[in-house]
Amino acid sequence: MEGGSRWIFGKRLEMVRSGKVGQRLGGSSHRPGAGPHRNSIRRSTNQDLADIRAWLEEEEERKVPGNFLCNFALIEAGHKRGELLVFIDGKVGRPAGYQLGGLIRPGILQVRHEYRRKGIGRKLVERCISLALRREQPLLYITCEPPTSIPFWNAMGFTLLANRGHPVAAYRVLGKSFVLPAPGEPIDVVVSFYPNERQWDPGTAAVHSDSPAACLTPDHVVHLERRVALHEEIIEGYGDAMVEITINESRVYLDKAKYPESTSIGVKRCINGYFIDQIRLDATQLVLTD
C-alpha cells in the first residue's frame, strides 16, 4: 500500500507515503510502507516528547547547529495542545523530526542531524500542507530561523518577505483548482485586492489581481476555475485590505474584505488573509442583462 491510513484503538494512524524517504532511510533491507519498519508522521506521544528532549540535549552537547532546545517549553506546550507533529523512523521507532505551528504561524521544524537531507523536512512540510488545505487555511507563514534554513524554505516554495528585519519571514499561497459546472455561462471576472488607501484614492495599485476562467449558473453563483487569495503579510502596514470584483468589465463590488457584505459575496477569512472560490452575485444586488 502506498501511504494511506488505518485505525488502531479508535485512532487513525496515518502512514508516510513510500518512496524517497523510506529508501533513503532504510537501506536495502528496509521496505518502505511495509512490515514493522514503517516510517510515519503523527501527533506526538509523551514518549516522543521525552525522546525529543533527549535528542536535543544530546545535540546541544555536540554543538549541532540548528537546535531548538532553548525553545523546548514551546515544543512541550505544542505537544500538550496536540499540535506537535513527529516523523517517526520506523526502524528504530523514535522521532527523526518534528514540526510545530503547522506552517500557518511561525513555528519550529527540526530534523535530527544525521537524518538531514534525506527528505524528512520535505515530508513534514507536505503533511502540514495537506492538513492546512483540509482546514481551509491556504495561506502559509513561517520564519526562516536560523537563516541557514532559507534555501530549504525556498525549495519548499516559500517567498521571502524582504526588508522585515530579523528573523526573515516567508509566505506561500496554496492554490486550489475547481471544475467549472457544465451548465454555466462563461463570464469575465477580475478579482483584485488593494491596500486600504484604495478607499479614497482610485489610483492605488492592486497588490494582487487575478482573472480565472469563470462561469455563471442560474442560481446567480459565479464559479471560479481557481481560488483567488490575498496573503495579508504582503500588505502589512497598509491597513485593511480592500477587495474589488469586476464582472464583464463592470465593477460589482469594492469594499473592505473584512466586512460582512464581503463575506456574503463569498470572501472567506482565514488566519493569514482572505480567499474567494465563488462569488454570490445576488449578494451584490447586481442584475445581469444581455
Ligand SMILES: CC(C)(COP(=O)(O)OP(=O)(O)OC[C@H]1O[C@@H](n2cnc3c(N)ncnc32)[C@H](O)[C@@H]1OP(=O)(O)O)[C@@H](O)C(=O)NCCC(=O)NCCS
Ligand atoms: C532545515 C531542515 C528542517 C531541513 O530538513 P531536511 O530533512 O534536511 O530537508 P530535506 O532533505 O527534506 O530537503 C528538501 C530540500 O530542501 C533543500 N535543502 C535542505 N537543506 C538544505 C541546505 N542546508 N542547503 C541547501 N538546500 C537545502 C534542498 O533543495 C532539498 O532537496 P534535496 O535534498 O533533494 O536537494 C533541517 O536541515 C534542520 O533541521 N535544520 C536545523 C533547524 C532549522 O533550520 N529549522 C528550520 C527553521 S524552523
